Amino acid sequence: MPVLVHASDLHFGKPFSPEAAEAFLEALSSISPDLVVLSGDFTQRAKVREYRQARAFLEGLASWPLVVTPGNHDVPLYRVWERLRAPLGHYRRYISEALDSVTRLEEVTVVALNSTDPYGAIVNGRLTDRQLAWAAARFREAPMGHLRVLVTHHNLMPAPDFGPYQVMPGHTRILEALAGMEVDLVLGGHLHRGWVATSRQVFPGGAALRRIVLAYAGTATSFRGRAAEAGANSFNEVRVTPGQVEITRHLRSRQGGDFRPECTVAFPRLPHGGTVGGGG
Numbered sequence: 001m002p003v004l005v006h007a008s009d010l011h012f013g014k015p016f017s018p019e020a021a022e023a024f025l026e027a028l029s030s031i032s033p034d035l036v037v038l039s040g041d042f043t044q045r046a047k048v049r050e051y052r053q054a055r056a057f058l059e060g061l062a063s064w065p066l067v068v069t070p071g072n073h074d075v076p077l078y079r080v081w082e083r084l085r086a087p088l089g090h091y092r093r094y095i096s097e098a099l100d101s102v103t104r105l106e107e108v109t110v111v112a113l114n115s116t117d118p119y120g121a122i123v124n125g126r127l128t129d130r131q132l133a134w135a136a137a138r139f140r141e142a143p144m145g146h147l148r149v150l151v152t153h154h155n156l157m158p159a160p161d162f163g164p165y166q167v168m169p170g171h172t173r174i175l176e177a178l179a180g181m182e183v184d185l186v187l188g189g190h191l192h193r194g195w196v197a198t199s200r201q202v203f204p205g206g207a208a209l210r211r212i213v214l215a216y217a218g219t220a221t222s223f224r225g226r227a228a229e230a231g232a233n234s235f236n237e238v239r240v241t242p243g244q245v246e247i248t249r250h251l252r253s254r255q256g257g258d259f260r261p262e263c264t265v266a267f268p269r270l271p272h273g274g275t276v277g278g279g280g
């Protein structure tokens with residue numbers, strides 16, 4: 001059954017840690033996943049130099065299929081003219097031409113949506129109705145029994161240990177839409193702190209929704225870890241079996257060294273086919 005490695009917030013540029021990157025590559029080789037998901041913030045300031053370094057790093061991951069999505073730091077925040085004219089120009093040149101994408105493994109369908117909002121809520125991101133409709137169509141086409149995974153950089157739930165913190169505008173409506181698509185798992189970053197919970201645990205009234213597992217990865221290769229992961233690095237390993245989805249957070253402590261498995265949480269798989277409201 002498929003194994004995914006989900007990492008985020010590489011932040012090439014000043015906060016990038018070559019030691020953490022080396023440890024991440026070692027962990028990746030030892031897990032040898034079927035797919036690597038990188039959920040945004042490849043760079044710190046969206047500079048060409050940073051993008052070139054990120055590109056070189058991605059070349060080193062060429063043995064694995066890759067799913068990528070941009071983050072708010074991949075848009076030039078301070079170079080206003082560039083932000084207005086071609087906000088993801090460098091991203092499209094160096095990381096991926098496509099901004100929204102669909103990837104199918106044998107038993108998993110992964111839809112990645114670009115949640116950057118260069119003209120509006122830059123920090124908090126956004127997903128448009130058009131993107132959600134596109135994702136819904138891709139999930140409708142997914143073969144029966146496929147785990148449905150959505151990747152998007154910005155968080156659809158708050159962090160547990162710092163705030164007040166903004167969540168993507170319209171997150172309740174978005175989660176309802178994702179429940180309607182029978183999405184099983186959302187993978188994202190932005191928080192710089194690993195955090196896994198379900199939509200029902202986090203949102204009052206969410207019991208009416210189909211349960212969606214929301215899994216956020218910390219920063220895999222930078223010094224920008226926050227709260228419980230201040231100065232540390234993390235990524236998530238996702239193991240998909242017929243009965244459950246297992247998520248293991250791999251942590252590299254602020255003292256450095258290797259990534260080590262920190263904790264595993266498992267969620268029973270829910271059936272598809274009009275079972276909105278199922279699961280606990």
Ligand SMILES: [Fe+2]
Pocket residue numbers: 009011041071073190192
């Ligand atoms: Fe970030």
